[in-house]
Amino acid sequence: MKNYLNLIFILIFCFMNYFSNTLIDALCPMRCNCNDERLIAFCNNSLLDVVPITLNPELKELYLSNNQIKNIFSSFTVYRDLEVLDMTHNSMTSLGKKNFNLQNHLKVMSVSNNMITQINNLTFYGLSSLHVLNLNDNLLQDLPFRVFATLISLEKLDLSSNAINSVSPEAFSGLNNLKSLILRNNRLVRVPSVAFSHLPNLVKLDIGFNSFIEMPDYAFSSLMSLQELLLDSCSVTSIPETAFLHLSHLRQLNLRDNHLTQIPTEALENLKNLNELIISGNRVQIITAFAFRGLTNLKVLEMSYLSQLSYIDRDALIENVRLKKIVLEFNEKLKNVFIGTFDANSANLKYLSLRGNSMETLHSRLVQWQRLDFLDIRENPFNCNCSLVWFWKFLKESNLTTKEYLESVVCAKPPNLMSHPLMSIPVSDLGCYESKNSQYLTTTLIVFTVCTICCIFVGLWCRTRLTYLMHKKQYEQSLYPALTDDITYEKGRIIDNQVMCSPTTAIMIKPPIRIAPITEL
Known part of the structure; x- marks a missing residue:
C-alpha cells in the first residue's frame, strides 16, 4: 500500500512539473525568451506594443528594448520584485504618474531613445531604491520643481541628448546621493549653478555640448566633492577667476573645443589636485610663462588642434613637475618648441606626442628622449639635414614601444629627400661629415682665428702706446724750449x-x- 501511494505521488509530481513548464511557456509571449530559474525575461525586438503582464510575477529583470510600446499604464504593478527594467528604443511620449508606485526594489531603469516630452514630481514616485536612471535621447525641454525628489538612492542620472533649456533651482532637490549627472548635448545657455547646490556628493558632472552665453562667478563652487568636470564644446569665451573655487577634489577637467583665447590661469590656479587637463581645440595663440601656475599635481596635459597657437614660452610648464603625458598635436602654426620647455617635467615625462605640427627639426636637448616610453612625431614637415643626425642615431638605438610610428616619419625637405622615410636615408645624405680631418680643420681654424685676434690686439696696443709717447715728447719740448740750447x-x-x-x-x-x-x- 505504501509503495502504491509513493508511485501515485511520483506520477502526480511529474504531471504537475510538466504542466507548470507548459504553462510558463504559454505565458511567455512569442519572440520573448523567459528564464524562470534566473527570473529574467528577454523581450527585445519582439514587436510588442504593450508591456506584457503574463510573465512570472517574481521577475527580477525585464528587457523590452526595440519594440513599439507607447504607454505603460499600470503594467508594472504585477512585477513588484523587479530590479532591472530596460525600455529603450520604444515610442513612449510619457511615463505617467505613479506608474512605478510598487517598484521599491527597482535599481536600474532605462527609458532612453523614446519620445518623452515631460516628467514631473510624481513620475518616479515609489522608486526609493533606484540607483541608475537613463533618460537620455528623449524630447525633454525642462526640469521642473523637485522632479527627482523621491529618488533618494539615485547615484547616476543621464539626461543627455534632450532639448533641455530650463532647469528649476530645486530640480535636483533630494538627490543627496547622486554621484554622476550627465546633461550633455542639451540647449542650456546658462550654467544652473543654483540647482547644483543640492548635489553635495556629486563626483562627475558632464555639461558638454551646450551653448553657454557666459560662465557665472562661483559656477561650480558648491560641488565640493566633484572629481570630474566636462565643459567641452560649450562656446565658452572666458572663465571667471572664481568659477572653480572650492573644487579641491577635482581630478579631471575637459575644456576642449571652446572659444578660449588664452589659458584661464587664474581660474585653474584653484585646482591644486588636478591630474588631467584637456584644453585642445580652442583659439589660444600664445601659452605664456607660468600659464599653468599652481597645478603642481598635473599629470596629463592635452593641447592639440589649437589652430592659432604659434608660441609656447619656455617657462610655461615650469611648475608642472609631475607631468607624465603631454599631447601637443596638430597645431598647424607651431613651428618650434624651445629648449628648456620640458626641463621641469623631464624626471616624470613618459609620453610625448608632437604629431602634426609645423616643426622642421628637433633639438637633442629638448627632452630626455631616452626616458620616454611613447613618442610620436609623425606628420611634421621635417628638414632632413645635419640637425637631425642625432635623432637618426637615436632611433637606430632606441627601444621605444612606438618605434613603428617613428619609422614612418618622412622628410619634407630638401627636395631630393622629400617623402623619404627618415630611417631609410643613409646618414651621409643628411649633410654631416664627422671625420677626424674635419675636426682637426675646425680646431685649426679656431686656433688661427684666436691668434689673429690676439696679434691685432697687440699691434693696436703698441701703436697706441708709441703715439702717446711721441705726443708726450712734443708736448714737453713745447713747454721747455731752452732745452734746445x-x-x-x-x-x-x-x-x-x-x-x-x-x-x-x-x-x-x-x-x-x-x-x-x-x-x-
Missing part, C-alpha cells in the same frame, strides 16, 4: 771748450747761467 759731448769731442766727454759716454750739459750786469738792466 743744451751742449752735447760725444766720443771725446770738445764742444764749447768747457767740458770734455769721455770716449764711451755722452753727456748733455746745460750752458752756464750768465748774470747780467746792473748797467744792462
